[in-house]
Amino acid sequence: MPFNIVSVWSKRRRSKSHDTVDPWIYKPMESWQLRDQNTQSKRRNCSLVFTLKEMEEATCSFNEENLVGKGGFGRVYKGTLKNGEVVAVKKMELPPSKQADGEREFRVEVDILSRLDHPNLVTLIGYCADGKNRFLVYEFMRNGNLQDLLNGIRDVKMDWPLRLRVAMGAARGLAYLHSSSDIGIPIVHRDFKSTNILLSEHLEAKISDFGLAKLMPEDEDIYATTRVLGTFGYFDPEYALTGKLTLQSDVYAFGVVLLELLTGRHALELNQGPADQNVILQVRNILNDRKKLRKVIDPEMAKSSYTMESITMFANLASRCVRIEGSSRPSMAECVKELQLILYINMNA
Numbered sequence: 001m002p003f004n005i006v007s008v009w010s011k012r013r014r015s016k017s018h019d020t021v022d023p024w025i026y027k028p029m030e031s032w033q034l035r036d037q038n039t040q041s042k043r044r045n046c047s048l049v050f051t052l053k054e055m056e057e058a059t060c061s062f063n064e065e066n067l068v069g070k071g072g073f074g075r076v077y078k079g080t081l082k083n084g085e086v087v088a089v090k091k092m093e094l095p096p097s098k099q100a101d102g103e104r105e106f107r108v109e110v111d112i113l114s115r116l117d118h119p120n121l122v123t124l125i126g127y128c129a130d131g132k133n134r135f136l137v138y139e140f141m142r143n144g145n146l147q148d149l150l151n152g153i154r155d156v157k158m159d160w161p162l163r164l165r166v167a168m169g170a171a172r173g174l175a176y177l178h179s180s181s182d183i184g185i186p187i188v189h190r191d192f193k194s195t196n197i198l199l200s201e202h203l204e205a206k207i208s209d210f211g212l213a214k215l216m217p218e219d220e221d222i223y224a225t226t227r228v229l230g231t232f233g234y235f236d237p238e239y240a241l242t243g244k245l246t247l248q249s250d251v252y253a254f255g256v257v258l259l260e261l262l263t264g265r266h267a268l269e270l271n272q273g274p275a276d277q278n279v280i281l282q283v284r285n286i287l288n289d290r291k292k293l294r295k296v297i298d299p300e301m302a303k304s305s306y307t308m309e310s311i312t313m314f315a316n317l318a319s320r321c322v323r324i325e326g327s328s329r330p331s332m333a334e335c336v337k338e339l340q341l342i343l344y345i346n347m348n349a
């Protein structure tokens with residue numbers, strides 16, 4: 001079991017004690033659980049459980065018109081719950097050999113992940129584990145994923161201040177996952193990338209799919225291998241060498257996303273020749289050369305939206321995040337601090 005459940009519960013009980021009316025009265029565990037179930041914040045602390053029928057009703061029987069995307073874990077549909085809430089329903093595709101088991105683990109893991117609560121994480125509302133079916137239900141993010149936005153798929157102008165805000169939101173979300181503040185242990189995202197940064201109606205960035213790699217049973221087949229390894233183009237070279245997953249693997253992937261924001265290019269461009277496919281390998285060496293740096297700035301951005309000073313600092317941060325050696329990369333908390341300064345400098349130029 002990857003999570004230490006005992007520490008989760010004890011930590012939650014400890015932190016809850018600050019909110020009680022009279023903190024001096026001892027409350028046994030049972031009453032904490034009752035309290036959790038009865039409060040308004042139930043949605044935040046405890047995942048909702050749906051039946052297959054409810055999932056079908058929400059998505060009009062998984063009508064193709066409601067399909068919003070396909071990814072490594074399966075298909076994602078837009079849906080509406082009985083209470084009118086618009087959600088994203090992720091239909092998990094399990095390899096056939098694993099369809100029958102893992103239900104209990106699935107429930108436990110999802111319960112834990114749904115305890116995470118941060119403005120820069122996509123809220124995991126609940127799940128469905130009905131027979132062979134597994135679904136995750138998330139809050140719906142109306143402006144889709146960052147990669148599509150950088151590709152100009154929506155009518156959103158991606159100027160520099162918005163890109164900086166997106167970088168900041170994503171950094172805060174990752175720093176929160178790494179800080180272990182809500183569930184007692186740090187969580188490595190494992191699959192951080194621009195399609196896992198989603199934007200709300202108000203263009204706030206939120207991270208999705210956190211902890212999901214852990215949810216999937218590990219297997220020798222291609223499904224599991226790609227999940228365990230994350231996505232090509234974002235993959236930490238040190239992890240590739242040592243097989244040891246650390247928080248710094250997320251920092252590497254974060255650096256790749258910073259480069260996507262800066263250049264407007266994809267992490268991996270398969271339509272290019274072999275030498276030009278990987279954006280990191282292409283630009284890593286020029287990030288600290290101001291003259292060459294100008295040439296790789298995304299031409300889609302209005303020149304008036306950025307200062308070269310903030311671009312230079314941003315590129316320098318990105319170059320440190322993608323260092324080969326994990327221990328030479330900054331922590332996510334350091335990235336948040338630096339981005340704050342970069343935002344400030346861009347605003348006050």
Ligand SMILES: Nc1ncnc2c1ncn2[C@@H]1O[C@H](COP(=O)(O)OP(=O)(O)O)[C@@H](O)[C@H]1O
Nearest residue numbers: 068069070071072076088138139140141145195
């Ligand atoms: N909560 C959500 N709200 C809106 N769209 C979403 C949501 N989750 C996922 N999507 C869309 O569905 C696509 C596929 O998602 P996913 O299965 O997570 O694969 P990937 O992360 O590899 O793109 C995403 O790229 C995104 O555009």
Ligand SMILES: [Mg+2]
Nearest residue numbers: 071195196209
């Ligand atoms: Mg995703």
